[in-house]
Amino acid sequence: MTASARPPRPTLLGQNQYGKAETRVVRVVRDGDTHHIRDLNVSVALSGAMDEVHLSGSNANVLTTDTTKNTVYAFAQKYGVTAPEAFAARLARHFVSSQDAIGRARIRVEEYAWDRIEGTDGAPVTGHSFVRGGRETRTAEVVHDGSSWQVLAGLKDLVVLNSTDSEFWGFAKDPYTTLKETTDRILATEVHARWRFADGLPVEGEGAPEWDAVYAEVRGHLLAAFAGTYSLSLQQTLFAMGSRVIEQVPGIDEVRLSLPNKHHFLVDLEPFGLKNDNEVYFAADRPYGLIEGTVLREGATAAIPTD
Numbered sequence: 401m402t403a404s405a406r407p408p409r410p411t412l413l414g415q416n417q418y419g420k421a422e423t424r425v426v427r428v429v430r431d432g433d434t435h436h437i438r439d440l441n442v443s444v445a446l447s448g449a450m451d452e453v454h455l456s457g458s459n460a461n462v463l464t465t466d467t468t469k470n471t472v473y474a475f476a477q478k479y480g481v482t483a484p485e486a487f488a489a490r491l492a493r494h495f496v497s498s499q500d501a502i503g504r505a506r507i508r509v510e511e512y513a514w515d516r517i518e519g520t521d522g523a524p525v526t527g528h529s530f531v532r533g534g535r536e537t538r539t540a541e542v543v544h545d546g547s548s549w550q551v552l553a554g555l556k557d558l559v560v561l562n563s564t565d566s567e568f569w570g571f572a573k574d575p576y577t578t579l580k581e582t583t584d585r586i587l588a589t590e591v592h593a594r595w596r597f598a599d600g601l602p603v604e605g606e607g608a609p610e611w612d613a614v615y616a617e618v619r620g621h622l623l624a625a626f627a628g629t630y631s632l633s634l635q636q637t638l639f640a641m642g643s644r645v646i647e648q649v650p651g652i653d654e655v656r657l658s659l660p661n662k663h664h665f666l667v668d669l670e671p672f673g674l675k676n677d678n679e680v681y682f683a684a685d686r687p688y689g690l691i692e693g694t695v696l697r698e699g700a701t702a703a704i705p706t707d
């Protein structure tokens with residue numbers, strides 16, 4: 401069947417994008433008997449002159465989602481997989497510069513950590529044995545339109561807990577308020593953070609951030625701020641975490657944090673004739689308070705999506 405002539409319609413095509421989502425690519429680098437692996441989940445979203453495919457069914461401008469998947473694998477072989485930000489930037493540049501119809505590419509990457517399996521002496525058992533890191537998932541998102549770049553790096557599922565140094569009191573009260581004030585509680589959350597590199601920062605070559613080193617640095621500051629803040633609310637901790645990153649890491653203009661409050665409620669042990677002096681808690685998984693916010697460098701404009 402041929403692409404049909406476009407019938408008149410009382411409708412307009414709005415924003416659209418397409419590409420292969422969640423291409424899983426594992427790259428092994430063999431350095432003799434010592435292997436190195438990087439494990440990514442890559443999602444490509446392309447947009448541009450795509451009216452015809454939606455309106456008449458002509459696929460002439462469509463670089464297929466299958467091709468975008470193949471490109472991820474081919475680039476992993478050809479150029480290797482270094483930092484997710486760099487891998488995403490290379491893909492974004494390729495799609496936008498090689499296809500006239502594509503004006504914008506958004507590449508999202510998740511990276512899963514693998515640690516070496518160590519023996520009881522702490523040394524690696526082999527050069528090729530790994531255990532999936534039970535840590536957070538690293539994230540990156542690069543958007544390129546042929547001239548400008550937006551690079552968001554981040555992490556999710558980083559679970560942290562302070563067993564003291566957290567209070568929550570003095571809050572507004574209404575007829576539905578039952579929460580007790582506390583001057584000593586557990587504060588726990590699962591950090592979802594994204595940070596945006598300054599506009600105009602090169603993404604490749606001289607002057608580009610050392611992505612892996614910056615990631616480790618930001619992660620360290622988020623953890624240190626969580627641990628080091630005497631908290632009167634999770635909101636206050638959020639601001640301390642974001643501020644520390646902005647203050648300590650040049651080149652990052654914005655940090656967005658989404659922090660579920662993983663409530664730990666003291667269990668009432670009185671029915672059993674037992675004291676509970678802040679020792680036994682019920683870890684509730686839902687519902688949870690969800691505390692979210694953006695911290696900006698002075699003069700910067702917020703650009704990380706809030707949803």
Ligand SMILES: O=c1[nH]c(=O)c2[nH]c(=O)[nH]c2[nH]1
Pocket residue numbers: 568579632633634635661689
């Ligand atoms: O740190 C907190 N912030 C809140 O806004 C809130 N609300 C709530 O019930 N507990 C907490 N804790």
